[in-house]
Amino acid sequence: MRATATVLFIMLASGCDERAVGRGPIADADSREPRPRAEADTVVRLVKRYVTQPAAVQRVSGAFTAKVALRSLDSTLAIRVLDNRGGEVVGVPVRWTLVDAGDSASLRVIDATSDSAGVSRASFTPGLSAGVQRVIAEVSGVRRIEFPVTVPARANRNLPAVVTLWSGDDTTVTAALRDADGNALHGGEVTWASTDTSTARVERAAGTDARIIAVAAGSAEIHSFVEAGKVRGTTRVTVRPVIRGRIVTLDGSAPPPLRVAIQSDGVRDTLAAAGGSVSARIPLDPDADVVLRVLLPSGAAYHAGDVRVGAQRDLQSLTIALVPRRFTIDAGPYLGQTVDIDAAAAMRRGGRGAPFWRLVPLSGDTPRKLLGWRDADFPLRVAFNRQPSNGRMDAGDSTAFWAIADRMEADLGRDLFTPAQPGDSIRGTIARVELRPQSSEGHTFVAWAQAGDAQEGVLIFREAATLRDAHVVTHELVHLVGFGHATGWATVSQPAGGTAQRLTAEDVAYIQLAMRLRSLQERTGARPAVP
Numbered sequence: 015m016r017a018t019a020t021v022l023f024i025m026l027a028s029g030c031d032e033r034a035v036g037r038g039p040i041a042d043a044d045s046r047e048p049r050p051r052a053e054a055d056t057v058v059r060l061v062k063r064y065v066t067q068p069a070a071v072q073r074v075s076g077a078f079t080a081k082v083a084l085r086s087l088d089s090t091l092a093i094r095v096l097d098n099r100g101g102e103v104v105g106v107p108v109r110w111t112l113v114d115a116g117d118s119a120s121l122r123v124i125d126a127t128s129d130s131a132g133v134s135r136a137s138f139t140p141g142l143s144a145g146v147q148r149v150i151a152e153v154s155g156v157r158r159i160e161f162p163v164t165v166p167a168r169a170n171r172n173l174p175a176v177v178t179l180w181s182g183d184d185t186t187v188t189a190a191l192r193d194a195d196g197n198a199l200h201g202g203e204v205t206w207a208s209t210d211t212s213t214a215r216v217e218r219a220a221g222t223d224a225r226i227i228a229v230a231a232g233s234a235e236i237h238s239f240v241e242a243g244k245v246r247g248t249t250r251v252t253v254r255p256v257i258r259g260r261i262v263t264l265d266g267s268a269p270p271p272l273r274v275a276i277q278s279d280g281v282r283d284t285l286a287a288a289g290g291s292v293s294a295r296i297p298l299d300p301d302a303d304v305v306l307r308v309l310l311p312s313g314a315a316y317h318a319g320d321v322r323v324g325a326q327r328d329l330q331s332l333t334i335a336l337v338p339r340r341f342t343i344d345a346g347p348y349l350g351q352t353v354d355i356d357a358a359a360a361m362r363r364g365g366r367g368a369p370f371w372r373l374v375p376l377s378g379d380t381p382r383k384l385l386g387w388r389d390a391d392f393p394l395r396v397a398f399n400r401q402p403s404n405g406r407m408d409a410g411d412s413t414a415f416w417a418i419a420d421r422m423e424a425d426l427g428r429d430l431f432t433p434a435q436p437g438d439s440i441r442g443t444i445a446r447v448e449l450r451p452q453s454s455e456g457h458t459f460v461a462w463a464q465a466g467d468a469q470e471g472v473l474i475f476r477e478a479a480t481l482r483d484a485h486v487v488t489h490e491l492v493h494l495v496g497f498g499h500a501t502g503w504a505t506v507s508q509p510a511g512g513t514a515q516r517l518t519a520e521d522v523a524y525i526q527l528a529m530r531l532r533s534l535q536e537r538t539g540a541r542p543a544v545p
Contacts, residue, residue: 066097066098066099066101066103067097067098067103068095068096068097068103068106068128068153068156069096069097069098069156070095070096070097070098070100070156070157071093071094071095071096071151071153071156071157071158071159072093072094072095072096073092073093073159074092074093074094074133075089075090075091075092075161076089078091078161078163079164079166080140080163080164080165080166081166081193081194082165082193082194082195082197083116083118083140083141083142083143083165083193083195083197083199084118084139084140084141084142084195084197085139085140085195086137086138086139087137087138087139087140087163090124090135090136090137091110091135091136091137091138091149091151091161092133092134092135092136093108093133093134093151093153093159094128094131094132094133094134095108095128095132095133095134095153095156096132101132102128102130102131102132102133103128103132104128104129104130104132105127105128106127106128106132106134106153107126107127107153107154108125108126108127108128108134108151108152108153109151109152109153109154110123110126110134110136110149110150110151110152111149111150111152112147112148112149112150113147113148113149113150114143114145114146114147114148115140115141115143115147115148116140116141116142116143116145116147116165116199116200116201117141117142117143117200118139118141118142119138119139119140119141119142119143119147120138120139120141121136121137121138121139121149122136122137122138122139123135123136124136124137134151136149136151138161138163140163140165142165142197142198142199142200143165143199143200143201143202144164144165144166144167144191144193144199144200144201144202144203144222144240145164145200145201145202145203146162146163146164147162147163147164147165148160148161148162148163149161149163165193165199166193166194166241167191167192167193167199167202167240167241167245168192168193168194168245169191169192169193169196169245170189170190170191170192170238170239170240170245170246170247171189171190171192171247172187172188172189172190172236172238172247172248172249173187173188173189173190174187174249175248175249175250176249176250176252177226177249177250177251177252178251178252178253178254179214179226179228179251179252179253179254180228180253180254180255180256180295181228181229181230181231181253181254181255181256181327181330182228182256183228184225184226184227184228185225185226186219186223186224186225186226187216187223187224187226187236187238187249188222188223188224189204189222189223189224189238189240189247190222190247191204191222191240191245200221200222201221201222202221202222202240203240204218204221204222204224204238204239204240205238205239205240205243206218206224206236206237206238206239207236207237207239208234208235208236208237209234209235209236209237210232210233210234210235211229211234212229212230212232213228213229213230213231213232213233213234213251213253214226214227214228214229214234214236214251214253215227215229216236222238224236224238226249226251228251228253229253230253230255230327230330231253231254231255231300231325231326231327231329231330232252232253232300232326232327233250233251233252233253233300234250234251234253235248235249235250235251236248236249236251252300254295254297254298254300255298255326255327255329255330256293256294256295256329256330257276257285257292257293257294257295257296257329257330257332258291258292258293258329258330258331258332259274259287259291259292259293259306259329259332259333259334260290260291260332260333260334261287261290261291261292261308261334261336262290262333262334262335262336262534262538262540263316263335263336263338264335264336264337264338264341264527264530264531264534264542265338265341265342267315267338268290269287269290269316269336270310270311270314270315270316271286271287271311272287272308272309272310272311272314273285273286273287273309274286274287274292274306274307274308274309274334275306275307275309276294276296276304276305276306276307277304277305277306277307278298278299278302278303278304278305279298279299279302280299281296281297281298281299281302283296284309298326300326302326303322303323303324304322304323304326304329305320305321305322305323306320306321306322306323306332306334307319307320307321308320308321308334308336308543314339315338315339315340316336316337316338316339316543317336317337317338317339317355317357317543317544317545318543318545319337319357319542319543319544319545320543320544320545321334321541321542321543331539332541333534333538333539333540333541334540334541334542334543335531335534335535335540335541335542335543336543337355337357337527337531337542337543337544338355338527339354339355340352340353340354340355341353341355341523341526341527343519343522343523343526344427344526345426345427345428345526346424346425346426346427346522347424347425348425348519348522348523349427351519351523353519353520353522353523353524355523355524355527356502356503357371357542357544357545358544358545359500359501359502359503360500360502360524360528361373361544361545362501362502364498364499364500364501364508364509367498367499367509368498368499369498369499369500370497370498370499370500370505370507370524371384371497371498371524371528371544372384372385372496372497372498373385373466373542373544374462374464374465374466383465383466383535383541384466384496384528384531384532384535384542385462385466385468385496386466386467386468386495386496386528386529386532387467387468387495387496387532388467388536389532389533389536391443391468392428392429392430393429393430393431393432394430394431394432394443394445394471394494394495395431395432395433395434395443395444395445396419396431396432396433396434396444396445396446396447396473397433397434397435397436397444397445397446397447398412398436398446398447399436399446399447399448400436401436402448403448403449403450404449404450404451405449405477405478406478407447407449407478407481408478410482411478411479411481411482412481414481414482415447415481415482415487416433418484418487418488418491419431419487419491421484421488421516422488422491422492422516422517425516425517425521425522426517426522426525426526427526430491430495431491443469443470443471445470445471445472445473445494446471446472446473447473447475447481448472448473448474448475449474449475449476449477449478450474450475450476451476452474452476454476455475455476455480455483455486456473456474456475456476456480456486456487456489456490457473457474457490458471458472458473458474458490458493458494459471459472459474460493460494460496468496471494473490473491473494475490484515484516485506485512485513485514485515488506488514488515488516488517489506489507489512492506492507492517492521492525493507495525496528496532497524497525497528500521500524503518503520503521503524504518504520505518505520505521506518506521507521
């Protein structure tokens with residue numbers, strides 16, 4: 015691949031008098047008259063040829079913007095071939111090729127070799143692709159020039175537009191792109207996003223495909239974007255929960271054979287719990303509450319009961335705790351004593367007071383978690399708040415109060431309280447003891463967070479002498495720990511008229527069992543099966 019140029023060098027003919035050349039007339043030796051000067055002959059003595067090599071390739075046409083696929087570009091693609099002096103080179107072969115072309119793309123070479131201006135041209139019709147289609151012009155041994163062409167997507171529709179999945183499953187969705195003429199385009203850069211990644215995640219797969227992964231029950235929208243979000247497609251995703259439940263017992267024994275009945279709007283089904291677990295795919299109304307009813311044979315060692323679920327995604331990882339009908343006290347002076355447990359009595363409201371076991375409402379009357387303090391909050395920090403009190407609390411009152419508290423701790427076999435100063439709240443919440451005029455001997459206020467964790471407590475006594483009353487102080491400390499009133503057994507927590515001076519064996523059994531449940535709920539989110 016080369017071009018040839020001819021260069022002429024002009025020299026004087028041999029035999030000419032170089033002195034006479036161009037100096038006017040010359041006198042004849044035999045005559046005094048001058049004779050005319052002879053004209054000098056011009057003779058080509060040397061001819062040289064040199065070869066020009068293509069040394070550079072220059073892009074002639076500018077950037078291209080395709081309007082639609084299957085329509086030839088308005089302008090031709092052109093390059094110029096130059097030598098090392100910057101001059102155009104004629105007759106140089108140029109190879110034109112297509113890379114990443116869409117379906118039905120075509121390339122027509124107009125000038126396969128450089129013309130008199132050193133230019134080679136081609137015409138391109140982009141194919142059915144939203145990705146970059148490349149035309150390459152190459153001069154062998156010199157350089158290649160790339161012409162990227164993109165067909166803009168003017169419409170985008172996700173297929174399918176509606177998807178229903180079970181939690182944990184996945185499916186593929188495609189962004190169907192079209193140009194301004196309605197031609198279906200393949201490939202292209204598509205960005206994917208989910209409006210709720212806790213319900214459904216999206217991962218780009220290949221080309222315009224993406225993988226939708228169902229995470230938890232609910233609904234979300236999966237969007238596909240092209241051209242920086244200007245063109246959007248949408249798929250509405252509904253995720254149904256795969257019910258997966260685990261059955262545990264509060265006394266640590268293996269759960270007995272049982273069945274779980276599932277009730278929701280228009281849905282009734284019953285599942286066998288094999289090996290303490292249950293799993294099922296049951297179509298539920300996405301907005302409906304669900305009740306799981308634990309069914310046990312007569313004479314079973316555990317209470318049957320209901321578990322209400324407001325958020326269906328909770329069905330995907332559900333731990334149900336069975337409450338035993340008999341419980342053996344595991345610490346304190348009542349150690350080893352077995353007490354009959356009546357879960358219904360523990361949840362029964364006595365008069366206008368709160369029941370002994372109090373459950374957090376999830377929605378409406380849906381119980382979820384037992385009210386109480388976190389394990390990390392014990393021992394509770396208790397301080398005598400003397401400044402706002404209406405009476406004087408002396409050292410003897412404090413000593414008597416703490417002696418009663420110590421005996422309650424001993425009966426339960428665990429640390430519950432520790433002394434603190436009213437202003438020393440930097441290390442955590444402080445429960446305050448105050449004296450105020452009131453009709454009752456004692457009253458306790460406990461503030462709860464939405465999740466059921468106690469956050470603040472105040473014990474109010476009518477007078478300083480009440481701090482020496484074992485029944486009243488123990489009664490109020492039981493409230494502070496998180497329990498209400500009871501009428502179903504001999505108890506220090508009787509709503510009115512009680513005389514017990516300390517926790518009874520029944521009190522200890524119900525409190526220890528409830529604290530086990532609280533601890534299990536903190537670790538696993540377990541829900542008790544209760545009447």
